Amino acid sequence: MGLEDLDADVVVAGGGMAGICAAIAAARQGLDVVLVQNRPVLGGNSSSEVRVWVCGATATGHQRYARETGIVGELYLQNEFVNPLGNPAYWDLVLLEAVNAEPRIRLFLNTHIHDVHVSGSTVDAISAHVLGSERDLCIRADYFIDCTGDGFVAARAGAEFMLGREARGEFDEGWAPEVADDTTLGSTILFYTKEESEPVPFVAPSFAIDVAQTSILESRILRTGDNGAAYWWIEWGGELDVVGDNERIRDELWAVIYGIWDYIKNSGNFDADTLTLEWVGSIPGKREYRRILGSYVMTQSDVEVNRRKSDAIGFGGWSIDLHPSKGVYEPKGAAQQIYPPGIYDIPFGILHARGVDNLLMAGRNVSASHVAFGSLRVMATCGVMGEAAGTAAAVCRDRGLLPAELAADVRPLQERLLRADAALAGLALHDPTDLAPYAKVAASSTLDTTVGPDPVDWVRLESDTAVLFPQTAVTTWVRAALRADSPTTVRWSVRTTPDALAFTPAETISEGEAAVGVGGVQLVEVPLPPGDGERNLALVLHAQPDVSWGVAGEYRFGQLSMKLKGDGGVAEEIDLHLEASAPNDVVRWDIKSLNRTTLAIAHPGSAYTPERAASSHLRPHDGPQAWVSAPMADEPEWLELRWDNPVDVDTLSLVFNDDVNQYANNLHYKRWPFRVVPELVADYDVEVLRDGTWQRVERKEGNRRRHRVHQIRSRNITATRVLISRTNGAASAHVVAIRAYGKES
Structure with a gap:
């Protein structure tokens, strides 16, 4: 057959998690995409050909509020619904359908890239052969994204790369060897x-x-x-x-x-x-090969110290997870692990290739030392980087930039990622086309936290037990529902969290003890120091086996329950031969055993008011950052934006609550107790107020997604609202964000 010439805005090489997310992101941003995968199925190491779990920043559930949103999050939620048993073949279908749903993506499976054509420092095209059909392709594009894992395209384009382990002194990494060598993860x-x-x-x-x-x-x-x-x-x-x-x-x-x-x-x-x-399996699942040099190299301290990055395009949270070079024949442990104290920022500088002008990369070939790579390499994190790379290609195309030029000011990229509900934490969205900040926000009701739930079960205080909760300016006390086997006292302490994105008890700001009598539920009140706006606090009740803490019947998002495990590491049912090499509070304060367990507390506060849904944060950050209604009754609960003067709204964006604290993976060594997150809104209407009359412009039934965008194209309106008539099981309505976009500039 003859040579076929194809043109695209961007070529994505590699159909693993990074490549899938890069292609979908670029297509949704308006680019014509060619996605080339050298296997018959998508998914890379997660596919039915290899069958590795898609893990990410949650670190199998140790990290709090860490599950990825954006495209990775969509894939997780869809897989939970259609594939509750974790069938690898069904996961293949989830990925294939997600790619096929984007009309701007041309997918080539069983297609091997064998050459890369370069002019100076620019990639012009790739040559590829379609196995089976014996077609030869020459694909030209303005931008290329190397998601091959092995860094094949970048290497053929002449990009610099690292391979093996760097010496300890090169990046001042305590976990690096004294002398550099060529060994990699197996x-x-x-x-x-x-x-x-x-x-x-x-x-x-x-x-x-x-x-x-x-x-x-x-x-x-x-x-x-x-x-x-x-x-x-x-x-x-x-x-x-x-x-x-x-x-x-x-x-x-x-x-x-x-x-x-x-x-x-x-x-x-x-x-x-x-x-x-x-x-x-018949295909070795590779962990590590070339790491392409970018304008920045992530190192051990970027992960371990959890530094914030001004050019953040996503986050990670997996441990620095290094395996011995001898692999299965190593007589010692199968891995060393250092858990970061919380999720950490991934900078854009590791995603664009040094010396190749129009080349981006994502996945396990990004610019990182061998040690930092031990955390970045897991597939959900690769998908986060892929979404950022695909979006970056669109920003570059729209603004006539090269990736290195975009690196000088990544705010346009961050704004697009935030608008798409991508996996960014701690960053505020300030979109000039969003009219929500100029509106008065109101709701039908707000969850009242001053009255604690009646306990339906009990957790004995066999070890120090804590509940993390939001403190606003009016939160001056917290009450815990306890019971005792005999009259006794319980010691308590109130602690702050390390920062807004770390959710473990840290510095003690007050402590004391309280008497607990026998007979029924005892409400123990603990005074709190004055709040400074909003932050997370932890109430810790210290070990007292004669005392039990009540458990509420309804899960309350924004509260985290945890038990202190001590310094014994993180050995679990799937890796009993492992312990954390340097246990910190993330692993010592165990949240897995109390997953979606709400310890019964009451406190005054305003953490769930409607204004939270119009804030600039889409994830828990100094509090849950969501509006939560009172328990729903017969009438719909509603959330409203109202303006003093008429406005034109083209697009309404709604972000619902999918409980980003709930750990997920695609093959389900641990299953969710539900196919759809209960807090997700199921049935709702969108209405606009024009000339004093409410008009319905959208209705959605059976929603299972976190992010919904409605093109309402409503002119001269003074308000818009979402009326929620049913959730997927939660007692209250939850909305993380409501945004009303005017005409695009």
Whole structure:
């Protein structure tokens, strides 16, 4: 067949999480996109071909309010609804449908990029071959985004890159080796098992290793109930070239898997007679290869110290997670982990290639040291970077800029990302076309926090237990609902959080003790120092096994419950052989065991007033940053924007509450207790007020999404409102943001 010439605004190379999010973001910003993927399915390491869980800033639930929004968030929510059991094939469909829903994306699967054409410092085109159909393509574009993971396009374009581990002194990193070397994180192949109705024999292939002759049995945990990414530690190849030696690495990983399975089936140490192998991967899931140099290099301190960045385009929160170069044959632990104290900013400077003018990158090939890369590499974080890169390409096209020129002032990029509800935290949106800041905000009701809920269950104070809650200017006391087995006292302390984006108890600002009598619910009141606007405080009740804390029947967003685990690390059901290398309050104060558990407290405050939905923040930041109504009855709850003079509103943007504290992953080693987040609004109407009469301009039923944009094109109106008639299960209506955009400038 002849050569086909194609033109696009942007070419996205690689169809993993970074590439998917980059392509969707660019298309939604009006660019014509070509997305090239060299495999038959999308998803990269998360696809049904490899089956690694999509993890991100939540760090499997340790980080508070850390689940990604934006495109990654949409994919999570859709997957929870259509794929509650975490079927890898259904996840493939979620990704494919998301890409196919964007008419500006031309998707080429099974398409291998084999050449990159460069003029000076500019990429002109890529050459690619479509396997199966034997088509040859030359694709030209103004901008290119390398999401290949291995950094193939960037390397062929002549970009500088790092490979291996930098010396400790290069970036002043305590976790780096004394001397630089070429070792990387290794690759992994996973397997699935299933139960049959009769015994199933297993005859090991000749190439299977004898695990009894290795350190695996002493340093790793084998269990018959584990599947897939629970065996993430089946890793090898870090001392080789993970690309050049890919086939050798695959063969060794197969030998390890079949050796492990032979031991489980035939050693006599497991009840595995009726278990059989359902699937064994054939593609090594790579963790690390080239890291392309940008205008900034993220290092250990950027993650560990949690520095704020003026050019932030997203956030991460996964631990610095470094694996031994010997992989599965390392007799010590399978990983070292340092958890950041909260989510950290990702700067734009790591997403544009130094020396290649029109090249951006996203995913596991960005500009970071080996140590910092240990946190950035997880797939939800790669998706966040992808959305930023795709949006950056659109800003550059619209403004006639190169990525390096955009780096000089990223505010236009940040504004677009915030407007799209992307995963940015701590940044305020100031959009000149948004009319909401000029409106009076009102609502049908507001949740009253001065009356505490009646307990429906109890949590015994076997260890220090805390509830984090918002303090506004009027929050001068907090009451806890307790009960005691015998008359006693309980010690309490009130603590601040480290900063607005860290949600663990830190500095003690007051402390004391209170008597708890026997008989019924005891309301213990703790005085609070005067509030300075809004911030998060934590009420800590110290261990007293004779005392229990009441649990409310309704989950209250904006409160976090947690227990102190001490310094024992974070060993859990999926990685019992691991402990945090440097435990901090994120891992010591456990929130997983009390997930969506609301400890019964009451306090005066104004953290849920309608004005919160017109603020410039879209995520919890010095408080929940959302309007919450009183418990709903027969009439709809409503939230309203009203102006003194008539305005023209083209677009109404609504951001609902999907509880960004709720941990998610695509393959569900832990399932949600619901398919749709209960706090999400389900049924609502949008109305406008014109000449004193309310007119309905939009109705939505069965909503399952966090971000909804309605083109209402309403002229000469004095108010608009959303009337909420049903949630997806929550007692109250929740709205994170309402924005009314005038005519675009």
